Amino acid sequence: MSHEVRAGAATRPWSCEMSGFTVVPRWTLDPVPGIGEHEVRIPDELTAASHRLANDSALPLSSVLLTAHAKVLGALAGEHEVCTGYAVDPHPPLPMRMTLRPRSWREVLRGIARAESDLLAHSDVPVDDRGGAPAPAEPLFETVFDPSAGSGELAEGTVLRVGFVQRDGFVLRLRYRTEVLDATCAARIAGYHVTALSLMTADPEAEHARASLLSAEELHCQLHGLAGPLRMLPDRRTHQLFEERARAHPDAVAAVHGNRQLTYRTLNARANQLARALLKRGLARESVVGVVTERNLDWMTAVLAIFKAGGAYLPFEPHFPAERIARMLSRAGCRLVLTERGSSAVLDRAL
Template sequence: MRVQVEADREFWRGQLVAGGFTAVPRWTPRPVAGVADHETTVPEDVAGPLRGLAQDLAVPLDSVLLAAHAKVLAALSGEREVVSGYVPADGGRPLPCRLTTEPPTWRTLLLNAHRAASELLAHQDFPVDDLRRELGLTEPPFEAVFDPGGVGGDLAEDTVVRIGFSWRDDRLVLRLRYRTDVLDADCAARIAGYHVTALALIAVGPDAEHGRQGLLSAEELHFQLEGLAGPRRELPDRRMHELFEQRVREHPDAVAAVHGERRWTYRELNARANRLARALLARGLRREGVVAVVTERNLDWPAAVLAVFKAGGVYLPIEPHFPAGRIATTLTRAGCALVLTEHGSTTTLDQALESLPRIGKVLIDAAYAEDHADDDPGVPVAPDQLAYIYFTSGSTGEPKGAMCEHAGMLNHLYAKIDDLELGEGQVVAQTAPQCFDISLWQLVSGLLVGGQTLLVEQEVILDVQRFVDRIVEGRVAVLQVVPSYLDVVVSCLRQHPRELPDLRCVSVTGEALKKELTERWFAVQPGIKLVNAYGLTETSDDTNHEVMDR
């Protein structure tokens, strides 16, 4: 007897101290305290083969059901190792059951679940709660409970959902009892559906690799891909630079871009971009030829970017302070033919070009001074034509070039214009370094609606008080920062409260935006919206916008 107790104790100690907690997603927009039930019948053409499979493997049907449950929990949590409560056959308090979805096939997953359940039941009489208290474990061990016998019962305080199976009129019935402050009826039905789908996949192909199979129904797959998508907008049959040219014709003397004391009107910015574009064409730039732009963040930068688009080329941003080796690698991988740069930005660039004699260097001041017309060049540019290449860090640590087309860029710019409610005369702060894709929308989105771009110097950004002053003085309406910098701004505003009279919207991207920071922002600036944004360079930047006013 003593040997058994020691064995029980050792087993449960290993289970409890292994750590890991499987949380159930909070899937309801309107939490309401209470408990509800959802029932669904497992189709007979699924239940029958499952019973046959259990007999062939000499395991109880409960183990098959547990394998499906493990797969669902793994899908919900994104973890391969999951912990669920397990109700013994005679009922009673659920015991923590540690499961893994590492085994590749349904059959091996099922056998692993059977082994885990068998070990648990062999030690079920041990007072697990007493050992938890002895070990000082106060957090709940699980949120989901698996009840293979369908015993039922009330949800414990720490339980979010209880999955039970029972036989009724010779039909296998799944009953899901859940807390309505965590799940709503639709989401509960989806979780039940995942269990049925997993069981169906086991029934038709026990030797299939479950990692290659999804649990979503056709209806939910459509909802995930289409129902959650943003508005479908008809894009104008023009490119970004052509829409800018239209704004130039409508208000040529409005201010387009500001940097320090320098201010360029739409007419001035367009004329300079046109002269640069013609300088590139005169040097043989062809359709989708790659042009690197190596400048500081000043007014020549937007002129150079527009020039590349106007000439039908591909914009490749490179920061002047990058090491020569990195610049050379980027130029080579992108197949770059020309570099637009300026005096003061060529130190490491010149070192890189020493080994790349075929790449031509064009100084912006010299190109301005050449005898080129300053009217729009009118080079045809197709929507599926390559617009830009951004080199990201890459999953392997080696930089990789992400290539995006004009239509994708325009779609993203209009998403920003719509969701951030950009309009004529409004100021967009340009804060991001050139090598980040977010720098592009910050640079040009305002130019599509008759707005103004304010280029904020890096040294100003590094001094948060100066930065807030610049936002106020520049009458910025739309700003984008990363959450860690927003945290600094909030702290500054709490210490030195002030009005931000023109700021209407702050976009936050690049990192996870936490609830606590969101609450702090609205505590100091309740009238200024936050847009939680995120996306991939490969998808033309942000693909998700959550506009929040509280």
């Protein structure tokens, strides 16, 4: 693993308008390349309520559907600003940035409708002509919103396409890459869209940020099913418990990843070495250290080392776009970053 010192980078004004990459969570334990599809019928009463909200607000129905999509993206990414592709036939999808600050559903809807109207008014202008700047080298979005559910094809770089089809009522169609999402998680995301529509149409004046997209079953699972039985925990930190285990069973296998494994003795020694390196580079108590690695044995070593050195751990997935990594590093005041071979290229662009 290597150590990097954070450096700032200027952002051009046009990038602020055109970027804001929103990452879809990697929700699969079996990442097999392929394309999956999931459809769910929108209840007739919800379809009618969506039309009423659009009519009452003097806005197109597509804006209501797009607002629900934005709410789902914000929940998935944990961000107040999200970016999606917007399908505009016959052109390729265009990047669209949307704001989800704590406001009422209706206020968010109006803001997104203005952004949608502006995008459609300029849909014939190539992306690389907007603002007079060259087109970005990286993809601008991972998701595509398709109000008419046209071709439904997943272009390179797109992992999720959300469309609405008129077929014996209203049908929500998701097409997704199976190396990113599995069928169960795609169904959950479809359910989030339906829930967002239900919440928005039920009370447009309610503050959207207070609304959860989780079903009662999923909420119960997260609060209770994943927690395990209640038990008393020792008054010691994670790395201290690990060190106790290392002293008691130094030659036992501590961790396995693929065909690699580390004993408690080896993992503890590697973490101690890295912790000393962090302290030598000026890590202060409770300062934040970024970790840009895959979830492997190097990642485990890094986390233990940060805890041993008294720091706080800030995880980054190597597939995160450079702009998002830079933004997170800046917000956290992070001056030290741990990475590994093969994951440093995106970090170099972020610093």
